[in-house]
Amino acid sequence: MKKKIFSKRYIIETMIEGSLMLSAVFSIFITLGIIFVLCYESLEFFKEIPIKDFLTGTVWTPLFANPQFGILPLVAGTLLTTAVAVSVALPIGLITAIYLSEYAPHKFRETVKPILELLEAVPTVVYGYFALLFLTPLLQKVFENLSGFNALSPGLIMGIMIVPYVGSVSEDALKAVPMHIREGSYAMGAxxxxxxxxxxxxSAFSGIAAAFIMGISRAIGETMIVAIAAGMMPNFTANPMEPIQTLTSYIVQVSLGDLPHGTIEYKTIFAAGIVLFIMTLSFNIIGFWLKKRIREAY
Amino acid sequence: MSTKTKQFNEIIKAEAKNLNFYYGDFHALKGLDFKVSEKKVTALIGPSGCGKTTFLRCFNRMHDLYPNNRYEGEILMYPDEINIVGDNIDPIEVRMRISMVFQKPNPFPKTIYENVAYGLRVRGIRGKDIIDERVEKSLRGAALWDEVKDRLHEHAFNMSGGQQQRLCIARALATDPEILLFDEPTSALDPIATSKVEELIVELKKVLTILIVTHNMQQAARISDYTAFMYVGELVEFGDTDTIFTAPTQKLTEEYITGRFG
Known part of the structure; x- marks a missing residue:
């Protein structure tokens, strides 16, 4: 049969197909574009500041008269709030998952799980103010040396924010363990x-580990809560009682100001951004790889 | 039901009396009366859906893991005459004494050693010497020791299917169960692995009582002392394996063992 290349239907079909393909690759191009800008601007930054000083310096004062560009305080602040968040989110998330998957009656589980997932819809700015105006004063009654801005309070709130995610993904992993494995254990009198x-x-280790790592990655990337409640103060410390600044909140702080393009201060955003990007990307890749392994276990 | 056995002069290990079982509204087992002789192999045969696996799983209360299941009547275990399906009996107590090997090998994601030690650890047994000794004894009991003694700390998933199934038998043996239940233990295995497991079952009846569900009638004939034929939730005929396979009294039994249905 001869193909009618110029028929109206053929043209419409081609156009539809093309626009579908465009929307599919659109977000990929945007992402690639972001990565390109990130790399380009940070390369500009590293032309002026040696990468060794950047990675090993313990003072971050790019906006001062005598600027210093050591990223370690921001990395320390990020890791500190993340550690606090993770120490809350991982145990509670895992216990939630075990309860929902193994103990809760079917109806309860079917009701609670969607509610849990709804918690992820709470805007993070709400969590941020909750940390600053409610949790910090409360904690100050227990820890008298706690600063008004500190790493502890936003870290804890971030942990609570991640619980539903860790719980829900871990629960899926536990539920995916075949029943005959459970029966084997019960048959032994367990x-x-x-x-x-x-x-x-x-049995569900790879899935649970994936949930943990994705949770950690979210804590690293979380911005609003730490920007509001952690204090915007680069501080090379491991003490959660002190005010700190994370990579994300530094970027917020500088973006909100009116720095002229092309200045070294402006380029610090991208340098901090690429460090953040590498941190979250590597956690996401590990998490993705672990998640893919779930099905291979049986 | 017709019964023709020499059981009267043997020790009875367990006895079902008017046992009924329901999956929700579905009446799956209908008034079973049944005796299990101590240190013998009793086979349960019958077409798919006849309730033989359901019956087997009553013996270690596996049905308690799922909602809306209900037992009626009793299965008495001797010598202490506890009703193992009674509401007042803790299923875990029952499973401590009656263990089970499943259709599909289901080792845990642990080492060979830890798989066998599992039941001991669950019972709170500590002490490396005791556990080492019991692991070795159980693996010998399951005819697996010589194959795995040099790689006890390797992951159990690296074993072949037949080895995994014998590992599951070793795991069940480690806690000295009084009755061992087998739910079609060879249906996922090749002929060589199957014959190893069959030899093992015959060997094991020297020390414990065995109940086995099987789809394979030759297997029942080869390894069992008694055979029960079930059909749609009822026990049609029970007797010495020789009698059931050579001179069944019920027409249904005869039709089934000669392969006219099932």
Whole structure:
């Protein structure tokens, strides 16, 4: 049959197909563009500041008269709030997952899980003010030396914010463990708790680890909560009682100001951005790789 | 049901009396009366859906893991005459004494050693010497020791299917169960692995009581002392394996073992 190349239907089909393809690759191009700008601007930055000083310096004062460009205080601040968040989110998330997957009656689980996932819809700015105006004063009653801005309070709130994510993904991983593995454990006289900790968690290990790593990655990238409640003060410390600044909140701070383009201060945003990008990207890749392994376990 | 056995002069290990079982509204087992002789192999045969696996799983309360399942009647275990399906009996107590090997090998994601030690650890047994000794004894009991003694700390998933199934048997043996349940233990195995497991079952009846569900009638004939034929939730015929396979009294049994249905 001869193909009618110029028929109206053929032209419309081609146009539709083309526009679908465009929308599909659009976000990829945008992402690539962002990465390109990030790399380009930070290369400009590293022309002026040696990369060794940047990575090993312990003072970050790019906006001062005598600027210093050591990224370590921001990295320390990021890791500190992340550590606080993770120490809340991982245990609570895992316990939530075990409860929902192994203990909760079917109806309860079907009701609670969507609600849990809804918690992810709370805007982070709300969490930020909650940390600053509610949790910090509350914690100050316990820890008298706690600053008004500190790493502890936003870290804890960030942890609570991530619990639903860690819980929900871990629960999926536990639920994916085949029933005959559970039965094997129960047949040996194990209790639910023994089955959960000794058999199910090892069985679902790659999925749970993926949930943990994605959770960590979200904590590293979280911006609003730390920008509001952690203090905007680069501080090379491991003490969560002190005010700190994270990579993300530094970027917010500088972006809000009116720095002229092309200045070294302006380029610090991109230098901090690429450090952040590499941190979250590597966690995401590990998480993605672990998640892919879930199905290979059985 | 017709019964023709020499069971009267043997020790009875367990006895179902008017046992009924329901999956929700579905009446899956209908008034079973059934005796299990101690240190013998009793086979449950019958077409798919006849309730033989359902019956087997009553013995270690596997049905308690799922909602809306209900037992009626009793399965008494001797010598202490506890009703293992009774509401007042903790399923974990039952499973401590009656262990099970499943259709599909289901080792845990642990080392060979830790798989066998699992039941001991669950029972709170500490002490490396005791556990080492029990692991070795169980692996020998499951005819697996010589194959794995040099790689006890390797992951169990690296074993072949037949080895995994014998590992599951070793795991069940480690805690000295009084009754061992087998749910079609060879249906996922090749003929060589199957014959190893069959030899093992015959060997094991020297020390414990065995109940086995099988789809394979030759297997039942080869390894069991008693055979029960079930059909749509009822026990049609129970007797010495020789009698059931050579001179069944029920027409249904005869039709099934000669392959006219099932």
């Amino acid at each position: 209790t639910k708790l023994q089955t959960a900790f000794k058999v199910l968690i090892p």
